[in-house]
Amino acid sequence: MSAIRRHSHPAIVETVRRQVTTLDHLYSGMLSRPVVDLARRLAGTLPAPLERSCS
Structure with a gap:
């Protein structure tokens, strides 16, 4: 949802404009490959024993 009206x-x-040309995530029920890849990369930065996150 956009909240930038009149700005x-x-x-x-x-x-x-630049980001709209490379949208990777539109609906949480359908994850795209770039979103999954980013989640894996972020999880890889967590200290042991943490290995995942939830939203």
Whole structure:
């Protein structure tokens, strides 16, 4: 959901424009490969015995 109505700072507009072209996550019920890969990479940074997270 977007909450940036009526704001048009050039840096924000450019960031949103750039990110929209590479959307990887649209709905939590359907995970994309980049989201799963990122989750695995993040989990790999956790100290033992932690190996997963939940949202």
